[in-house]
Amino acid sequence: MQSRAPKEIRHYQQSSDLLLQKLPFQHLVREIAEDVCQERGTELKRFQSTSILSLQEASEAYLV
Numbered sequence: 001m002q003s004r005a006p007k008e009i010r011h012y013q014q015s016s017d018l019l020l021q022k023l024p025f026q027h028l029v030r031e032i033a034e035d036v037c038q039e040r041g042t043e044l045k046r047f048q049s050t051s052i053l054s055l056q057e058a059s060e061a062y063l064v
Contacts, residue, residue, distance in 0.1 A: 012064045018056060019064070025056045 012019065029052055030044075037044045 009064065019060050020056065022053075022056065025059075026052050029055055 026047075029047070033047075034044050
């Protein structure tokens with residue numbers, strides 16, 4: 001009996017679709033950024049949508 005895992009890994013590596021939904025990922029990034037800014041005593045600035053998307057693509061590429 002063969003495992004489906006290698007086939008699924010190849011599928012996700014070859015696809016360009018995002019694995020995580022955009023909004024929950026955005027909330028997570030903002031929450032982490034707020035925590036870091038609070039620790040440093042700085043004010044949280046706005047994020048460009050392209051920067052959030054880049055973070056998500058890089059994170060998913062690292063996971064897969």
